[in-house]
Amino acid sequence: MSMEIEPPLEVRYYALMKEEVEDKNGRLVVENEEREIVEECEDEVELPVIDLGLLKMGNLEREKCKNEMVEAARNWGFFQIINHGVCEKVLKAMIYEQKKVFNEPFAKKSLSNFLNLVGTYRWGNPVAISPTQISWSEAFHIAVLEVSNLKDHVTLRTTMEGVVKKLGRLAEKISEILGQSLGIKSSYFKERCEKGKSSFRLNRYPPCPFASKVYGLIPHTDSDYLTILYQPQISGLQLLRAGKWFPVKPNPQALLVNIGDLFQVVSNDVFRSLKHRVVASEAVERFSFAYFYCPSDDVLIESWLKPSNYRQFSYKEYRQQIEKDVEKTGNKVGLSRFFLHNMLLPHLGQ
Ligand SMILES: O=C(O)CCC(=O)C(=O)O
Ligand SMILES: [Fe+2]
Numbered sequence: 001m002s003m004e005i006e007p008p009l010e011v012r013y014y015a016l017m018k019e020e021v022e023d024k025n026g027r028l029v030v031e032n033e034e035r036e037i038v039e040e041c042e043d044e045v046e047l048p049v050i051d052l053g054l055l056k057m058g059n060l061e062r063e064k065c066k067n068e069m070v071e072a073a074r075n076w077g078f079f080q081i082i083n084h085g086v087c088e089k090v091l092k093a094m095i096y097e098q099k100k101v102f103n104e105p106f107a108k109k110s111l112s113n114f115l116n117l118v119g120t121y122r123w124g125n126p127v128a129i130s131p132t133q134i135s136w137s138e139a140f141h142i143a144v145l146e147v148s149n150l151k152d153h154v155t156l157r158t159t160m161e162g163v164v165k166k167l168g169r170l171a172e173k174i175s176e177i178l179g180q181s182l183g184i185k186s187s188y189f190k191e192r193c194e195k196g197k198s199s200f201r202l203n204r205y206p207p208c209p210f211a212s213k214v215y216g217l218i219p220h221t222d223s224d225y226l227t228i229l230y231q232p233q234i235s236g237l238q239l240l241r242a243g244k245w246f247p248v249k250p251n252p253q254a255l256l257v258n259i260g261d262l263f264q265v266v267s268n269d270v271f272r273s274l275k276h277r278v279v280a281s282e283a284v285e286r287f288s289f290a291y292f293y294c295p296s297d298d299v300l301i302e303s304w305l306k307p308s309n310y311r312q313f314s315y316k317e318y319r320q321q322i323e324k325d326v327e328k329t330g331n332k333v334g335l336s337r338f339f340l341h342n343m344l345l346p347h348l349g350q
Contacts, residue, residue, distance in 0.1 A: 003105050006206055007123035007138050017131050017213060036212045037132050038279050041238055041245040048072035049254065053083030069174070070181040073259055077274040078239055080254040081174075086166045088253055091230055094163045095287055097156045102138065102204045109138075116151035117142060125218065125330070133330040135217045136208040136280045144168065144198040144291075164200050164291065167228050167255075171198070171293035174257055175225055182267055184304050189225060192295040197315070198224075203288045205236065208280035216278035216286065221334055223322060224260035224292040231256065234286040240275040261335050262295070262315070268305040273335070310338045
């Protein structure tokens with residue numbers, strides 16, 4: 001078995017990136033060779049920092065924390081949390097375990113029963129039809145309810161179990177606080193997500209020889225209620241705000257929270273699911289992990305505030321629609337499929 005750890009991204013995507021086409025004189029030219037897809041971006045943003053330590057103090061502090069979180073979710077859709085109760089040592093241990101498992105040979109990682117989990121390993125984008133759809137990265141995408149089935153990799157499993165449990169509780173708490181500001185009862189998210197499709201994703205972005213010509217991860221919104229992300233060291237994450245891409249500064253102490261598509265619907269666009277992406281780097285490899293807070297398949301996704309901007313749909317329907325669109329076009333279409341009327345989304349302006 002080959003010991004090569006890298007997925008064959010270069011072999012797989014070389015042709016797509018250097019596509020030969022006929023010019024108007026009938027000559028063959030290499031079309032994509034000079035095309036830079038990662039345009040200029042803005043200066044790094046300092047996202048709002050919410051101190052969850054305040055939740056354990058008096059009424060006044062608790063209310064302050066909640067208000068600041070709601071403001072951040074409204075104005076940004078992306079914010080940082082500190083004093084969140086998951087210590088840096090544990091988060092770093094997760095990154096360490098993640099490095100170890102990505103270091104296994106590609107031939108092993110890509111086996112269908114690797115880790116005793118079905119269909120968890122991904123690399124590139126199997127349906128990419130243009131350079132803008134290539135993700136120069138690999139990932140393990142694991143259903144939270146399956147983490148305990150993970151075999152052979154004992155320290156990976158135990159570390160992940162601890163982190164997933166804590167991030168799950170945080171996601172529940174944050175959803176509850178944001179929901180309360182809209183008048184949603186506190187058990188709403190718990191009821192829908194407890195036996196749901198939440199998942200945990202380990203990302204690795206290998207150095208990329210064509211860093212300005214492909215993404216590390218293509219621009220996307222997350223298809224969940226909300227996401228909790230850890231990106232401790234290497235920059236690369238960018239978010240789209242008012243039509244501009246802003247790099248997000250890594251912070252080893254903080255966790256990043258971002259609103260997903262489902263919360264955008266529930267909040268009737270009060271909270272927005274922002275597009276984000278990861279740019280590739282020629283020099284360094286990058287790691288991150290994310291917890292996606294998701295309901296069960298049969299849960300109805302609908303706006304709490306009326307009149308609703310969206311028609312009702314089940315979470316299953318949403319995922320199936322995305323799967324169909326990705327297969328057909330290489331891209332997820334997402335929420336606009338469910339708009340009830342033609343809407344302009346001002347304010348955060350995607
Ligand atoms: O690696 C990152 O910083 C972002 C990852 C991400 O957006 C995702 O996994 O959905
Ligand atoms: Fe994401």
